[in-house]
Amino acid sequence: MWKWLHPYANPEVSYHFTGKLLPWLSALTVLFLSVGIVWALAFAPADYQQGDSFRIFYLHVPAASLSMGIYFGMAVAAFTSMVWQFKLADASAAAMAPVGAVFTAIALFTGAAWGKPMWGTWWIWDARLTSELILLFLYLGVIALHNAFEDKNLAGKAAGILTLVGVINLPIIKYSVEWWNTLHQGSTVSKLGKPSMSVDMLWPFVFCFIGFSLLVATIICIRFRSEILARNSIRPWVKALVLAQVSLPTTKPTESN
Amino acid sequence: MQFDSFSAFLAMGGYGFYVWLSFGVSSALILALIVNSTQGHKQIIKNIALRQQREAKLRQVRKQKSRPNNIQNNPSNEVSP
DSSP, X not given: OOGGXXXXXXXXXXXHHHHHHHHHHHHHHHHHHHHHHXXXXXXXXXXXXXXXXXXXXXXXXXXXXXXXXXXHHHHHHHHHHHHHOOHHHHHHHHHHHHHHHHHHHHHHHHHHHHHHHHHSOSOOOOHHHHHHHHHHHHHHHHHHHHHHOSSHHHHHHXXXXXXXXXXXXXXXXXXXXXXSOOSSOOOSXXXXXXXXXXXXXXXXXXXXXXXXXXHHHHHHHHHHHXXXXXHTTTSHHHHHHHHHHOOOOSSSOOOOO | OOOSSHHHHHHGGGTHXXXXXXXXXXXXXXXXXXXXXXXXHHHHHHHHHHHHHHHHHHHHHHHHHHSHHHHHHXXXXXXXX
């Protein structure tokens, strides 16, 4: 039943497939993000309590949920690589980590800049904020482990173990606003049934969310391709591809580096 | 349009500093990530090409060394690497 998937386990097929995907992904990213951001900044109504500071929401919520979503994707990849010894999964996990770290940083920063006018403080050591900060440290640890070993398989294994242990943090972040008393508000968008949000505010959010998701997919695609090349640099297809793309001066190669 | 003028748009109802700080820092971070990713891809291709070239050169040197009459032809660049 899953036979059609098998060719994509081949690095060369994956490399060319993601290469074909990339222009479409980037075009859709630009489309959705520009519509979403302009709508959010200029056309969405201001909140009746929070005024225009509410517009940070359109940045903060997509970044925060993507920071958790990317971590989940990375954990699935790490698990796949560990159980089935599937090399490409390691490459994708290594590609996801820096993207997740940047979106976690964005979620934290926009949260601080929104908290200052609304709560009166940039930072508070409560459950939601602290667990999100731990997520950032987990990402940094995973990135460090991926770069700590010359042998990429060993690095992937070490980073994978940290990734899987860190999964425990995801439900803590998700339910922190329900389990503990916190300044952070509960969920507004993903409530079961109807979101408790006006439609005028929901539509720009949908565009922003899809736009940021596409952006994440695009960047992960680019990094995934680099990881494939780095891990298969001695394969003939990579050599041929590199030869076709780079024309170095053949007479006097640079010996400086 | 929610704002009457461009200056009202920049002021964001008094929250301009926080709104533009958030959007500014976020776009800077995202831009840095995009540049890092695309440059990294180019760098890896370049590194692989350089390594290939170095290996090709080494192979050539070894081949010439194994044939002694070649050394007599061009003795100048046949010092061991």
